[in-house]
Amino acid sequence: MSNLKGKVALITGAARGQGAAEARLFAARGAKVVITDVLDQEGKQVAADIGDAALYIHLDVTDENSWAAAVKETVAHFGKLNVLVNNAGIVQVKPLIDTSVADYMKVIEINQLGVFLGMRSVAGAMKDAGSGSIINISSIDGLIGMSGGSAYCASKFAVRGMTKVAAMELGPDNIRVNSIHPGGIHTPMITQAGMDESVMTDIFSKVPLGRVGQPEEMATLAAYLASDDSSYSTGSEFIADGGLTSGFSLEH
């Protein structure tokens, strides 16, 4: 079992969805967790539910100073920082020809620059801790295209690429960096993408495992990468998509 006893983890976008599931599971497996988000009320509630092992900090991932402050507060409160889960993200589904620069940049700022700033901001604290694990939440849209996802796919492919560079640069400090690629997951983001529940169920029932994924199933993968069980993995992609990207079928 991916044991997280003694680890301190900072998770972005942890007020709901996958981030909240990660916070709950990490705490259940022995970690201290810093829950960050821009949704303060929901974030504080998740932290309160978890108890003393959790702390909520407001963090806009696009803001350099917020990152510095959040890392500092984490170390002040829990004594160190071992794990970063760059989970915060937004989705936008818009045809390329209708995507304004402002639309495009909004997605890039949060999904891509947010991850860049996060990795940069935690490296010092992880060096101090002697090792670390950075988990960047990309997507299957960081592996393949999605119609209407010019900004989203660009940001998720960028996360996948930056992960590999950071793995090479931070490996000598024993900081591992990997990306997670969820497929269709039942979270509030799905409705942001303009899908209703029944459409979603229909689309994802066509994957090999025949169902949409649950946030808890991404949390277990994140826990694996956060734990010492994954001590020889760095710079690579970890996919949990029910088989969506494994290929296509000529049947029916």
Next chain:
Amino acid sequence: MGTLDGKVALITGAARGQGAAEARLFVERGAKVMMTDVLDDEGQQVAAQIGDSAAYMHLDVTSEQGWKDVVAATVKKFGKLNVLINNAGIITPAKEVHETSLEDYRKVIDINQIGVFLGMREVVEPMKNAGGGSIVNISSIDGLTGMYGASAYCASKFAVRGMTKVAALELGKYAIRVNSLHPGGVKTKILDDINLSEEQAEEAFKASPLGRIGKSEEMATLAAYLASDDASYSTGSEFVADGGLTAGFSLDS
């Protein structure tokens, strides 16, 4: 405590190296393990060390009948079969493609590739009966990128990666997950087969991001993850543990 409580796993090539490490860890985490190999003395000894939760049986992975016998014996002894680790494999000394004999090429393909094909095929029925399962095919970083002097080995490991995806597509409806595991440099006996000494192997992997060669135990933890219900939404994809070797190249000297 452990995430493999109640699971029954069949592991090929389990007499030593990664396969033996997997058998040990799986039992430690609650599984029952059927260990197989062609190295009977070593395999029986590891099984005896592990105790009642492990059994050993001879299996040449290229033999159809051998597979049928082992699968039947596993279900008979432990009641079911939930996990298959297709770990058995060989590598031959580096030879450029124009110097590789057909006989050498076929030997590698037979064990590394046909062995995996047969294994996947033979466990489907008992896994269906168990309500689902997890197949972990041990490929390699040589299933992701080329390695000089290894045309047969790379061919077999790329083939394993491809077959994994097809099996995932076909077996998903039975809740059987199929993934490939891609170790980088790992300190096992297989290094002897390419005439690499321990010192040479350690030196060769110093340049990778984590700056060291991997241990068999670090592959076993990844296999355990994929075998467990923690990996319930992962199928048809590649899981790499290579110390960052395939992450890219560096312009720094």
